[in-house]
Amino acid sequence: MRSVSAVAFSSSANLGPGYDILALAHTSFFDRVSVREGSRTRLFCTGIPQEIESNTAGRAVTAMLRALDVRAELEIHIEKGIPYGLGLGSSGASAVGAVTAASELLGLSLSGEEIVRFAMQGEVASSGAAHPDNVAAATFGGAVAVLSDGPVVRRIPVHSAFRFLLIVPGQQREGKTRLARSLVPRAIETGKYVRNSRRLASLILGLSSGDRELLREGMNDEIVEPSRSPLFPFYWRIKEEALALNAAGVCVSGAGPSILVIFDERTDVSGIERRATSILESFGMSTRTVRAVSAGGAAIEEPGIVS
Numbered sequence: 312m313r314s315v316s317a318v319a320f321s322s323s324a325n326l327g328p329g330y331d332i333l334a335l336a337h338t339s340f341f342d343r344v345s346v347r348e349g350s351r352t353r354l355f356c357t358g359i360p361q362e363i364e365s366n367t368a369g370r371a372v373t374a375m376l377r378a379l380d381v382r383a384e385l386e387i388h389i390e391k392g393i394p395y396g397l398g399l400g401s402s403g404a405s406a407v408g409a410v411t412a413a414s415e416l417l418g419l420s421l422s423g424e425e426i427v428r429f430a431m432q433g434e435v436a437s438s439g440a441a442h443p444d445n446v447a448a449a450t451f452g453g454a455v456a457v458l459s460d461g462p463v464v465r466r467i468p469v470h471s472a473f474r475f476l477l478i479v480p481g482q483q484r485e486g487k488t489r490l491a492r493s494l495v496p497r498a499i500e501t502g503k504y505v506r507n508s509r510r511l512a513s514l515i516l517g518l519s520s521g522d523r524e525l526l527r528e529g530m531n532d533e534i535v536e537p538s539r540s541p542l543f544p545f546y547w548r549i550k551e552e553a554l555a556l557n558a559a560g561v562c563v564s565g566a567g568p569s570i571l572v573i574f575d576e577r578t579d580v581s582g583i584e585r586r587a588t589s590i591l592e593s594f595g596m597s598t599r600t601v602r603a604v605s606a607g608g609a610a611i612e613e614p615g616i617v618s
């Protein structure tokens with residue numbers, strides 16, 4: 312029986328002011344999802360929900376089958392390489408891997424934007440909202456902007472000077488993205504809107520041109536990150552110290568608690584790793600730090616034959 316596997320990488324959404332718009336796929340971690348036809352649709356995975364509708368991969372694939380009126384029963388095997396509940400786009404990556412593999416298995420030839428359209432439905436299982444940013448990055452690779460609900464997705468070139476450091480605290484909280492989204496203000500002052508929009512422009516220009524001053528200014532957000540501060544009280548201190556050690560930019564990774572640091576050759580990366588570890592220790596948390604580069608989009612692995 313034919314089995315198709317796809318890999319999809321971790322990602323950091325928002326990048327500061329780009330809530331539900333921007334995300335960046337990185338090589339820190341990846342999921343592998345294998346799909347084959349079976350007698351009924353079911354999931355094989357550990358640590359995450361196995362019910363189809365409660366799992367982002369199951370939900371995304373059933374949304375795809377329903378929308379395209381495809382009658383197929385699929386067995387979906389998820390190998391979780393991306394730790395979940397940490398702001399690393401883990402829920403989105405499984406959904407993208409599953410839709411990518413199912414599309415290949417069934418010969419559907421979905422475009423990247425179609426994969427995003429179905430994979431984002433999976434996010435309802437993890438956070439209650441079909442936010443498109445992580446799944447867009449995991450599908451297309453690199454940095455992306457989601458430009459409309461269609462969805463319309465475009466890649467943002469990332470200058471070769473930049474690398475990424477993920478600071479991952481040992482703090483997993485069930486349902487954290489759902490909770491974090493409930494803290495986002497429903498209305499904002501015009502002044503904040505203008506300042507955040509300017510930063511968004513700075514960020515995109517800085518990321519693509521290699522202008523670290525634009526990037527540094529652009530990775531600040533005075534709307535979403537502050538509203539979520541109680542969930543990651545260590546963030547502001549780590550950000551301040553990382554910038555003092557010449558990080559090119561620092562932001563919360565997705566809905567946190569992980570932190571994304573963008574660095575270049577002027578940055579004292581080892582110093583940042585040491586300081587972050589010691590700050591998190593003072594909050595009673597262990598830390599993992601991972602250095603990464605921009606990742607490619609979801610990809611099919613060589614098709615395998617399984618009995």
Ligand SMILES: Nc1ncnc2c1ncn2[C@@H]1O[C@H](COP(=O)(O)OP(=O)(O)O)[C@@H](O)[C@H]1O
Nearest residue numbers: 366367395396397398399400401402405437488
């Ligand atoms: N395929 C999946 N991969 C990861 N988490 C999943 C998956 N399906 C459902 N979940 C649930 O989603 C939640 C993690 O998603 P979320 O809080 O958005 O964090 P993140 O996507 O940053 O890892 C957990 O409650 C987890 O059980």
Ligand SMILES: N[C@@H](CCOP(=O)(O)O)C(=O)O
Nearest residue numbers: 324331398399400488565566
């Ligand atoms: N834009 C979303 C991104 C959530 O990312 P995750 O990796 O934390 O699931 C948000 O900020 O809610």
